[in-house]
Amino acid sequence: MQVNLFLYDDFETMDALSLAEIFGFAPDIFHVNYLSLLGDIVNSSLKY
Secondary structure, eight states, X not given: OXXXXXXXXXBOHHHHHHHHHHXXXXXXXXXXXXXXXXXXXXXXXXXX
């Protein structure tokens, strides 16, 4: 099953990646895709 995570500028890192981690526990069932509206690279709200 394909799981699409749509990311946008300043998305909450923990919100998106915690979902990806959950689906990642069953890689034989789920394939996680990361998408943005225009196909560009986006930045998360996490700043170092």
